[in-house]
Amino acid sequence: MIKIYENDAYIKEFVTNIAEIKEIEKLIELKETAFYAKGGGQPGDIGVLINNNQEIKVINTIKIENKIYHEVESIENISLEEKIEGKINWKIRYKHMRMHSALHLMCSIIPMGVTGGQIGFEKSRLDFNDPDKKINKEEVEEKLNELVSEDHKITYELIDSKILEEKPEIVRTMSVKPPQINGKIRLVKIGNVDLQPCGGTHVKSTLEIGKITIGKVENKGKMNRRVNIILND
Numbered sequence: 001m002i003k004i005y006e007n008d009a010y011i012k013e014f015v016t017n018i019a020e021i022k023e024i025e026k027l028i029e030l031k032e033t034a035f036y037a038k039g040g041g042q043p044g045d046i047g048v049l050i051n052n053n054q055e056i057k058v059i060n061t062i063k064i065e066n067k068i069y070h071e072v073e074s075i076e077n078i079s080l081e082e083k084i085e086g087k088i089n090w091k092i093r094y095k096h097m098r099m100h101s102a103l104h105l106m107c108s109i110i111p112m113g114v115t116g117g118q119i120g121f122e123k124s125r126l127d128f129n130d131p132d133k134k135i136n137k138e139e140v141e142e143k144l145n146e147l148v149s150e151d152h153k154i155t156y157e158l159i160d161s162k163i164l165e166e167k168p169e170i171v172r173t174m175s176v177k178p179p180q181i182n183g184k185i186r187l188v189k190i191g192n193v194d195l196q197p198c199g200g201t202h203v204k205s206t207l208e209i210g211k212i213t214i215g216k217v218e219n220k221g222k223m224n225r226r227v228n229i230i231l232n233d
């Protein structure tokens with residue numbers, strides 16, 4: 001199964017074949033897909049699959065044992081090996097890409113361990129290990145928007161997972177282990193600002209993120225400080 005979004009996160013529509021149908025669970029696997037599967041704090045994509053002029057709603061995209069499944073509303077009149085068209089809900093996905101990229105920038109600004117994170121359409125957040133409450137909301141917001149306006153390009157590199165084992169310091173642990181692809185790990189590079197392994201979808205330039213507003217900074221337990229961000233539409 002080919003993950004189209006790994007090579008190009010901007011593909012919104014594609015035509016492919018059905019690889020597997022799980023009728024009871026209402027799950028469809030495709031030969032290739034542009035739908036991002038839930039993981040690393042980023043929600044699974046929603047959208048539609050079109051087969052024989054029939055539109056099937058995709059309500060979530062999930063990963064089960066390294067396979068990507070499209071969770072659909074109904075699964076009638078579909079058979080294996082048929083051609084099928086996929087269209088992702090771009091409005092939601094593009095917002096997730098901007099949010100996701102913004103969280104990388106935040107991670108690069110705040111030099112503390114990341115203990116959790118979640119990307120959403122309205123707001124996103126990262127949790128930091130900040131026992132002395134050093135995170136300053138205004139300072140972070142100013143630095144973030146400065147980085148956005150500097151138009152840093154976001155690019156990818158596949159490296160041997162062994163290299164990562166030898167140089168663990170390059171990982172800023174967005175709290176999850178990055179997915180391995182045939183012994184390789186995908187690094188996401190934001191200009192000379194940030195470098196970390198990540199399997200998610202990002203924009204091509206920080207400019208696309210637009211203005212970032214820091215929402216609430218919440219105390220979530222002794223170690224955890226939660227920093228929420230909001231983006232302009």
Ligand SMILES: [Zn+2]
Nearest residue numbers: 100188198200
């Ligand atoms: Zn990422």
